[in-house]
Amino acid sequence: xxxxxxxxxxxxxxxxxxxxxxxxxxxxxxxxxxxxxxxxxxxxxxxxxxxxxxxxxxxxxxxxxxxxxxxxxxxxxxxxxxxxxxxxxxxxxxxxxxxxxxxxxxxxxxxxxxxxxxxxxxxxxxxxxxxxxxxxxxxxxxxxxxxxxxxxxxxxxxxxxxxxxxxxxxxxxxxxxxxxxxxxxxxxxxxxxxxxxxxxxxxxxxxxxxxxxxxxxxxxxxxxxxxxxxxxxxxxxxxxxxxxxxxxxxxxxxxxxxxxxxxxxxxxxxxxxxxxxxxxxxxxxxxxxxxxxxxxxxxxxxxxxxxxxxxxxxxxxxxxxxxxxxxxxxxxxxxxxxxxxxxxxxxxxxxxxxxxxxxxxxxxxxxxxxxxxxxxxxxxxxxxxxxxxxxxxxxxxxxxxxxxxxxxxxxxxxxxxxxxxxxxxxxxxxxxxxxxxxxxxxxxxxxxxxxxxxxxxxxxxxxxxxxxxxxxxxxxxxxxxxxxxxxxxxxxxxxxxxxxxxxxxxxxxxxxxxxxxxxxxxxxxxxxxx
Amino acid sequence: xxxxxxxxxxxxxxxxxxxxxxxxxxxxxxxxxxxxxxxxxxxxxxxxxxxxxxxxxxxxxxxxxxxxxxxxxxxxxxxxxxxxxxxxxxxxxxxxxxxxxxxxxxxxxxxxxxxxxxxxxxxxxxxxxxxxxxxxxxxxxxxxxxxxxxxxxxxxxxxxxxxxxxxxxxxxxxxxxxxxxxxxxxxxxxxxxxxxxxxxxxxxxxxxxxxxxxxxxxxxxxxxxxxxxxxx
Numbered sequence: 001x002x003x004x005x006x007x008x009x010x011x012x013x014x015x016x017x018x019x020x021x022x023x024x025x026x027x028x029x030x031x032x033x034x035x036x037x038x039x040x041x042x043x044x045x046x047x048x049x050x051x052x053x054x055x056x057x058x059x060x061x062x063x064x065x066x067x068x069x070x071x072x073x074x075x076x077x078x079x080x081x082x083x084x085x086x087x088x089x090x091x092x093x094x095x096x097x098x099x100x101x102x103x104x105x106x107x108x109x110x111x112x113x114x115x116x117x118x119x120x121x122x123x124x125x126x127x128x129x130x131x132x133x134x135x136x137x138x139x140x141x142x143x144x145x146x147x148x149x150x151x152x153x154x155x156x157x158x159x160x161x162x163x164x165x166x167x168x169x170x171x172x173x174x175x176x177x178x179x180x181x182x183x184x185x186x187x188x189x190x191x192x193x194x195x196x197x198x199x200x201x202x203x204x205x206x207x208x209x210x211x212x213x214x215x216x217x218x219x220x221x222x223x224x225x226x227x228x229x230x231x232x233x234x235x236x237x238x239x240x241x242x243x244x245x246x247x248x249x250x251x252x253x254x255x256x257x258x259x260x261x262x263x264x265x266x267x268x269x270x271x272x273x274x275x276x277x278x279x280x281x282x283x284x285x286x287x288x289x290x291x292x293x294x295x296x297x298x299x300x301x302x303x304x305x306x307x308x309x310x311x312x313x314x315x316x317x318x319x320x321x322x323x324x325x326x327x328x329x330x331x332x333x334x335x336x337x338x339x340x341x342x343x344x345x346x347x348x349x350x351x352x353x354x355x356x357x358x359x360x361x362x363x364x365x366x367x368x369x370x371x372x373x374x375x376x377x378x379x380x381x382x383x384x385x386x387x388x389x390x391x392x393x394x395x396x397x398x399x400x401x402x403x404x405x406x407x408x409x410x411x412x413x414x415x416x417x418x419x420x421x422x423x424x425x426x427x428x429x430x431x432x433x434x435x436x437x438x439x440x441x442x443x444x445x446x447x448x449x450x451x452x453x454x455x456x457x458x459x460x461x462x463x464x465x466x467x468x469x470x471x472x473x474x475x476x477x478x479x480x481x482x483x484x485x486x487x488x489x490x491x492x493x494x495x496x497x498x499x500x501x502x503x504x505x506x507x508x509x510x511x512x513x514x515x516x517x518x519x520x521x522x523x524x525x526x527x528x529x530x
Numbered sequence: 531x532x533x534x535x536x537x538x539x540x541x542x543x544x545x546x547x548x549x550x551x552x553x554x555x556x557x558x559x560x561x562x563x564x565x566x567x568x569x570x571x572x573x574x575x576x577x578x579x580x581x582x583x584x585x586x587x588x589x590x591x592x593x594x595x596x597x598x599x600x601x602x603x604x605x606x607x608x609x610x611x612x613x614x615x616x617x618x619x620x621x622x623x624x625x626x627x628x629x630x631x632x633x634x635x636x637x638x639x640x641x642x643x644x645x646x647x648x649x650x651x652x653x654x655x656x657x658x659x660x661x662x663x664x665x666x667x668x669x670x671x672x673x674x675x676x677x678x679x680x681x682x683x684x685x686x687x688x689x690x691x692x693x694x695x696x697x698x699x700x701x702x703x704x705x706x707x708x709x710x711x712x713x714x715x716x717x718x719x720x721x722x723x724x725x726x727x728x729x730x731x732x733x734x735x736x737x738x739x740x741x742x743x744x745x746x747x748x749x750x751x752x753x754x755x756x757x758x759x760x761x762x
Contacts, residue, residue, distance in 0.1 A: 284610045288651045295615035295649050298623045310624040317620065321611035373609045382606035386667055387624040390593035 013110035016101065053136050068215045069341060070137030072202035074130050079195035081126055082170055086188060087283075088264040090119050091175045091257060098261035102254045109249040112257065116175065116245055123171040124164040124238075131163020132156055138219040158227040165234025172241030176248060179256045181290070192327075196334050202341045281379075284372060293324065308397070310389045315397035317373045322401070332366050332405070336412040340420045356492040359413060363441065364484045366409035367448025370401030375452040392524050395449070399516060402448040407441020410434075410491070424498060432500045436491040439505060442512035443487020446519040450480040453523065487515035531580030533566055533730075540566045541577070541730045553697060553707040555722035557714065562727040564710030565603070568677045571708060572601050584675065597625065600668040603679040605660050608652040614663055615639060615648040621670040630672025631703035638666040641696070643689065658684040665693065669700070676700060678709035682716050694719030 093102065093115055101111050135155060177183035267282060298313050305312070322328065339358045374395075377384045384394070414437040418425040423433055485492065490507040494500040533541040541563045548554050556564040569575040570582050573589025582588060589595055608617060618635040622628065633641065639648050642662040644655075652660055661684045668676060676697070682690050690713060697707050697720040711717050717724060726734035 285653060288610055289653050291651060291654075293611075293613050293649055293651065295613045295619075298616070298619055306627065309626065313620065313623045317609045317612060320616075321609070324611045372611075376607045376609055380607040382601070382604065383609070383667075385591075385596045386600060386602075386606065386671070387621055388593055388597035388671070389624050 013101070013106050016106065049133065053133075067137055067219070069202040071134055071215075072198040073341070074134040074137060076195045076198040076202075078127070078130055078167060078170075079191045079198065081123075081167070082174060082191045083188065083195075085119070085123075085171055085174060086184065086191075087267055089115075089175075089178065089257075089260040090171055091115055091178055091252070092261040092264040093257060095262050095265035098258045102258055102261075107250070108252060108254070109246075112249045112252055116249065119171055119175065120168050120238075120242065123168045127164035127167025128160035129163070130167065131159040131161070134163065135159040138216070138222075152224075154224060155227055158224070158231040162227070162231040162234045165231065165236075165238040169234065169237035169241045172238070172245050175245050176241070178260070179253045192331070199334060199337050199341055280368070280372075281375065287325070296320070308393060310387070311393035311397040314373075314384075314387060314389050314394050315400065318370050318398065318401050321372055322370060328369055332369065332409060333412070335362060335365075336409055336416055338362060339413050340416050340422060353496050356495045359410060359495060360444065360481070360484055360488060360492060362413060363406040363410045363444035363488060364447045364451070364481070367402035367406040367441075367445045368451055370405045370445075371398070371448050371452035374398050374449065378453040392520075395524065396520055399442075399445055399449055399520065403442040403445035403516065405441070406444035406448065407438045410437030410440050410444070410488070413437065414491075414495075423495070423500075432502065432505055433494075436494060436500060436505050436508050439508040439512055440488035440491040442516045443489075443508070444484045446487050446516045447480045447484030449523075450483055450519065454480065483515065483519065487512055531570070531577045531582065533563070533570060533575065533577045539730055541570075541727075544580075544727075544730075544732055546725065546732070548706060548708060550706055551701045551704055553701055553717075553720050553722040554709070554725055555717035555720070556708070556710045556725045556727055557712065557717065558727035558733070563730045564727055565679050567727070568601070568603065568679050568708065568710055571675075572599065572677055598673060599675045599677060600671065600673040601677045601679075602664050602668045602681060603677075605657075605664050606667075610651075612651065613649050614644055614652060614655070617652065617663065618666060618670045621667045625671040628672055630674075631700070631705070632672045633666075633669050635670065638670055641692070642666040656684075658686065661685055662689070669696065674705055676705060676707045676709075678707065678711075680710055680712065682711055682713045690716045691719055 091112065092098075093111070097111075102108075174184075174187055177187050263282065263286070267279065299316055301309055301312075339355055339362065384391075411434040414423065414433040417423040418430050418433050425433075488508070488511070490504050490511055494504045531541060531544045532539065533544075544563075544567065546554070546567075556567055558564055566575060570577055571584060571589065573582075573584075573591050573595065576582075584595075585598060589599070609620075612620065615635055618638055622632065622635060625632075639645050642665070644659060644662060644666070647655055647659060652663055655663065661681075665678075665681055668678075681693060685693065694716055701707060701721075707720070707722075709717075709720075709722070711722075714724070724734075725732060
């Protein structure tokens, strides 16, 4: 029985939470998992950030282009964090709390205060880290005083306060916009624009050293006063956001929090198990819900190819979906700059397996944008059965779009690497790079199709218990990536070496044909009805 | 026929023959085995003993089978970014050249009361409207056998009667319907022969009542329509 109650008769939220906490048993392995994830994150992040942070001491110096790319990457990361937060609400309760505490007489502000505080606290920590990281990126070009390095503690504190203030303010603005779909869309658009500008700026700085030198020269002009002003503005914006959110909490719409909380819970569970199909499925549904479209006729031509026509029409569903999502196509086009940016920010050159991995990931991601309907049918074949289309011809017809998307993405990304001078661009090589990318699209499409047709992940399926075993779902996902690697191997190998030949193109054609063709045949043999 | 999920027997000693042009309505309490019966006819579940034949041969999960058989069970997952009208037209277009009775997209949209939502994505429909769309999709293409699992779900009483009329029209053009239902009035309006299942067994084969007509059960095993007909 819950003893504490308000004068009006509604129990206090703290008493309810304490009641739940007192009866909830967390198994020891829950705590073990949390501790393991925290330790792993600290180890990985400290290793990743050690080099950039060393620039604060004046060591680990970088070229102007690398400093500009790094600073752009920090801005892009902040935009990415805001986009990620939108996927979780950003104001959300646990799914159970959303079901049992929200639609009750409990004080709404008291119910939502804790998630709001957690959102602000996480944003503050992430923002502070990004602020210091941004300072570190500009490190070698800062002139903090007569003795140039290391950067003084005052600057570090001000950068942390500034970063935290801006990210908290932006996150709280997202909370304020949460109940209004139009505002949410505009916040999302703003984040995408900032991210895109950062990427384009970084690549521009990489291509034209004049630009990056001008930017790094501005770094040298920064003073303690400037930092102080920036930090003060950021802190004031965060405080204003906090006041507005506090005033809004008592009348925050329950329906919005409930829907977002359920989605956040599912997203978290899906993300924990790398359940990409479920994540993309949720994003897809959320995009189409509430949209009114104009119905368009389907292609005609059954008389010309009566056997192939049904499969062709079925595959056309993905073409139509993509045509209705110009933002996805735009994002894909912009993301072709990512390899050039990755080269500039991390490795400083376009060779090596890091660059090859970025190219492979991009090509597979582009291909998966053409497999939405395949994913639906793999998960639920009801509609395909109703359509009565032969599974083999359907899968072959559906391979065309991901192959074209992967090919177009690789062609553009490799052409940009040649244009920015990161890959050798002698007259013949300049053409051979994008040509090889064009041929590699089909190989990457095999991976995209395999991902789309993968069975939904069962988190309880842990597989055999051996010292070196991995969960089956992880093996499945890794298998798809390996398939893509095999399909695009000649091109990726050439990127790693920084050299391309005519034989690369020929080999790529053969690899793509064998891998995609082989995958289609084996896929139909193993599961003819899917 | 005997059907089991692991050690749990769902159907036992079920023996049913359905003639061309007939409507059979399997009824019974929740868990009686109605959906499993449909699942066996669709070839999605194999009996542990006995045989199932649809159009003279065991059901196969391939294109030829699904061109002859339309199954409406749980609501399907709709294709992202396609409207209600486009889904209906897609179903028809994948069956071109159309040979056999079916209704056009425009007619279906009017008949199923979806005109005002024709340009919406199915996600935005109410559950009843989505059920209407599922049923409309099954009638947007020619077929010889309709398998319907509780088609009356989420439908208002008035439309249930209209749906019963459509099923009568379907069988009038040579089609056969096997459905699971809890609505006896709906089954009667569709002119169905009632098959009462209880605890996985046929409790009352070939029940007839007002509007419930048709022959009783004959022959061994579970047999679908068109015994003498060629496999589609």
